[in-house]
Amino acid sequence: MSAPLSTDIAVVAFVQTEHTAEAAGASEVELLAPVITEIKERTGLNRFGFTCSGSNDYLAGAPFSFVSALDTVGAWPPISESHVEMDAAWALYEAWVKLRHGEIDTALVYGFGKSSQGVLPEIMTQQLDPYYLAPLGVDQVSLAALQARAYLERSGAKEDDLRAVAARSRRAGRDNPFALHLPDPGDEGYDVAPLRPYDVAPITDGAAAVVLARGDRARELCERPAWIRGIDHRSEAHSPGVRDLSRSEAARLAGERAGAAGVEVAELHAQFSHEELILREALGLGEDVAVNPSGGPLSANPVMSAGLIRIGEAAARIHDGSAARTLGHATSGPCLQQNLVCVLSGDDHG
Amino acid sequence: MGNPCAIIGVGQTAYKTRRLDVSMAGLLREAAVRALEDAELTWNDIDAVVIGKAPDLFEGVMMPEAYLADALGATGKPIMRVHTAGSVGGSTANVAASLIQSGVHDRVLTLAWEKQSESNATWALTVNSPFSTSLVVGAGGYFAPHIRAYMRRSGAPDHIGTLVAVKDRQNALKNPYAHLKIPGISREMVESTPMLWEPIRYLETCPSSDGACAMVLASEDAARKAPGRPAWVHGTAMRSEPIFFAGRDTVNPQGGKDCAADVYRQAGISDPRRELDCAEVYVPFSWYEPMWLENLGFCGEGEGWKLTEAGATALDGDIPWNPSGGVLSSNPIGASGMIRFAEAALQVRGRAGDHQVDGARRALGHAYGGGAQFFAMWIVGSDKP
Numbered sequence: 218m219s220a221p222l223s224t225d226i227a228v229v230a231f232v233q234t235e236h237t238a239e240a241a242g243a244s245e246v247e248l249l250a251p252v253i254t255e256i257k258e259r260t261g262l263n264r265f266g267f268t269c270s271g272s273n274d275y276l277a278g279a280p281f282s283f284v285s286a287l288d289t290v291g292a293w294p295p296i297s298e299s300h301v302e303m304d305a306a307w308a309l310y311e312a313w314v315k316l317r318h319g320e321i322d323t324a325l326v327y328g329f330g331k332s333s334q335g336v337l338p339e340i341m342t343q344q345l346d347p348y349y350l351a352p353l354g355v356d357q358v359s360l361a362a363l364q365a366r367a368y369l370e371r372s373g374a375k376e377d378d379l380r381a382v383a384a385r386s387r388r389a390g391r392d393n394p395f396a397l398h399l400p401d402p403g404d405e406g407y408d409v410a411p412l413r414p415y416d417v418a419p420i421t422d423g424a425a426a427v428v429l430a431r432g433d434r435a436r437e438l439c440e441r442p443a444w445i446r447g448i449d450h451r452s453e454a455h456s457p458g459v460r461d462l463s464r465s466e467a468a469r470l471a472g473e474r475a476g477a478a479g480v481e482v483a484e485l486h487a488q489f490s491h492e493e494l495i496l497r498e499a500l501g502l503g504e505d506v507a508v509n510p511s512g513g514p515l516s517a518n519p520v521m522s523a524g525l526i527r528i529g530e531a532a533a534r535i536h537d538g539s540a541a542r543t544l545g546h547a548t549s550g551p552c553l554q555q556n557l558v559c560v561l562s563g564d565d566h567g
Numbered sequence: 568m569g570n571p572c573a574i575i576g577v578g579q580t581a582y583k584t585r586r587l588d589v590s591m592a593g594l595l596r597e598a599a600v601r602a603l604e605d606a607e608l609t610w611n612d613i614d615a616v617v618i619g620k621a622p623d624l625f626e627g628v629m630m631p632e633a634y635l636a637d638a639l640g641a642t643g644k645p646i647m648r649v650h651t652a653g654s655v656g657g658s659t660a661n662v663a664a665s666l667i668q669s670g671v672h673d674r675v676l677t678l679a680w681e682k683q684s685e686s687n688a689t690w691a692l693t694v695n696s697p698f699s700t701s702l703v704v705g706a707g708g709y710f711a712p713h714i715r716a717y718m719r720r721s722g723a724p725d726h727i728g729t730l731v732a733v734k735d736r737q738n739a740l741k742n743p744y745a746h747l748k749i750p751g752i753s754r755e756m757v758e759s760t761p762m763l764w765e766p767i768r769y770l771e772t773c774p775s776s777d778g779a780c781a782m783v784l785a786s787e788d789a790a791r792k793a794p795g796r797p798a799w800v801h802g803t804a805m806r807s808e809p810i811f812f813a814g815r816d817t818v819n820p821q822g823g824k825d826c827a828a829d830v831y832r833q834a835g836i837s838d839p840r841r842e843l844d845c846a847e848v849y850v851p852f853s854w855y856e857p858m859w860l861e862n863l864g865f866c867g868e869g870e871g872w873k874l875t876e877a878g879a880t881a882l883d884g885d886i887p888w889n890p891s892g893g894v895l896s897s898n899p900i901g902a903s904g905m906i907r908f909a910e911a912a913l914q915v916r917g918r919a920g921d922h923q924v925d926g927a928r929r930a931l932g933h934a935y936g937g938g939a940q941f942f943a944m945w946i947v948g949s950d951k952p
Contacts, residue, residue, distance in 0.1 A: 268807075273629065275624075279624075280624045280625075288809050294808075294825070296806065297805055297806060298806070298807035299662065302630060303632075311649075314666055318570065318668040318669035319568075343623075345633075347591070347628045350634075451643060456637060459637070549633065555636075
């Protein structure tokens with residue numbers, strides 16, 4: 218016996234913190250609490266059919282960061298809940314799957330992280346192959362620089378093209394009350410060549426939450442629900458030596474399956490300038506597509522929620538009626554190893 | 568509950584204190600290959616991979632699904648990582664099942680693992696954030712007071728925990744993958760071991776194991792093509808509650824009761840003791856068997872220890888618990904929950920070998936984690952629901 222599967226699932230609410238570039242004294246739970254409170258107020262919901270979060274223990278240097286986060290949700294009476302040790306975009310994916318087959322019609326998704334507590338590029342080294350790669354001590358920015366070099370050499374793009382991406386992102390970010398307000402790229406030396414400091418996403422603390430709902434429930438909760446028309450995620454091999462770093466095959470596959478063609482706005486989880494260029498190519502985004510109008514991760518990169526925020530920002534363009542078809546993207550792993558693409562649209566644009 | 572979901576392949580590694588012969592990837596690969604062989608499939612047949620393990624600090628590898636993607640054939644495929652503390656093995660299987668039930672995929676490989684020898688789990692469990700202090704050392708230090716509260720509340724005599732420790736280790740002697748195999752295990756032997764966290768003695772605790780467990784889950788169509796008898800998912804449920812909350816009953820947590828009620832409802836079960844043929848339940852300290860007997864509704868409150876004492880949960884009892892030897896005999900933490908789920912599936916497939924419960928047709932897999940606040944369960948059966 219097959220139950221009818223529901224595919225009309227929408228983002229109905231999105232809330233994020235005003236992200237900060239340095240530890241402002243709040244714990245992870247304190248960062249998250251106002252966001253959860255606000256999204257409950259905005260939707261009028263206090264209980265959800267399912268709750269799923271994304272966070273990472275290494276940011277705090279202690280296990281079980283998701284455990285105390287439950288205090289902010291108010292998990293009493295007990296709730297149906299799960300957690301991914303990944304960017305919360307994957308928590309959204311888990312919730313979307315659950316909504317498709319479950320007996321539930323709402324889900325709360327949230328992510329949080331305080332990267333100001335450690336040295337992020339070095340912490341990220343711990344996610345590398347522990348036997349062959351991590352012992353070399355190669356940090357996140359150095360790996361990204363390898364990828365940037367491979368891209369520049371293959372595509373013929375110049376360092377000025379990277380600078381243009383950073384300049385546009387920072388300009389857009391200054392119009393976003395939640396992002397860091399960073400100056401135009403100046404005359405700066407290399408961080409790790411060919412990347413300059415402005416090509417690297419800033420250290421950011423923050424949190425975000427999204428509410429998903431399906432069918433009529435979504436229409437009740439939101440005037441213009443952002444319907445998920447397609448969502449898919451793909452991985453590539455981990456080892457940087459066995460893949461073409463200048464391209465993103467995983468993003469291309471995920472984009473194809475999610476239906477990336479024809480979007481007006483794309484929010485890309487590009488943590489380095491060159492990643493935006495690689496992703497544009499992989500997703501087939503033309504010059505007419507507005508990329509990262511929020512400022513993107515180059516203006517605010519709260520780790521573990523930055524991917525979810527891309528989906529939230531893409532949904533917000535549907536909610537406010539400024540776009541009809543948008544795309545949110547998230548990535549995980551070194552050098553764009555894993556990519557998730559979520560395509561959203563309003564009622565009239567199936 | 569969505570589309571039907573079947574378990575068509577199960578693979579486990581030998582559980583040992585140290586698997587120095589394999590890397591983490593090698594360990595997982597071993598379980599995965601065995602699950603694929605059981606289902607007579609190749610890596611190409613798998614649509615997606617769902618992986619689970621307990622905290623990254625246990626091995627010191629952050630977000631290890633990235634590193635493991637190569638070994639797990641995940642290139643060009645979706646792979647995601649679940650982490651819900653000790654219940655994670657169960658939660659991971661549930662997430663994988665939901666990918667089938669929702670119609671997103673036809674064949675999903677799910678794995679859970681821990682390679683505790685590469686680090687020190689007790690250390691990793693003891694580290695606290697700088698914002699809070701704790702004098703609790705390891706999981707036993709946390710759970711011992713709850714066990715004492717249970718003993719006081721239920722009036723259970725001191726030897727009940729010992730009985731469970733002996734029973735599960737006797738079962739483990741029949742399980743080729745079990746870690747602790749103690750020939751001649753007896754009450755005297757358990758009682759002669761040192762007291763670690765009163766009332767928990769050394770042989771009343773789980774070991775630290777290296778190991779991995781894998782399953783291939785399949786849609787109805789894919790299950791029809793499977794060579795062996797599948798196990799069918801009759802229900803899955805997860806519940807969480809806050810760790811610190813004045814109204815919380817840590818001895819008999821509401822989350823566990825609610826999770827059980829949900830999974831029984833889905834499976835159409837009203838009397839679990841009568842309607843289930845066996846159960847694989849997360850018992851890392853021996854006293855958790857009587858505690859969970861009550862929490863899972865196999866008997867009334869305060870009655871759990873009587874079932875244990877009467878032998879109801881023994882392999883030849885009316886409701887065998889942990890025929891595989893359970894967590895007390897093998898504990899690769901992140902995998903321990905999935906092993907419960909997989910062993911339940913093996914029972915209803917009639918493939919549990921020497922620890923098979925005769926004629927088992929419906930079985931419960933159970934996992935818990937955190938401060939006894941995260942629960943994951945599934946019920947599997949030999950009949951398609």
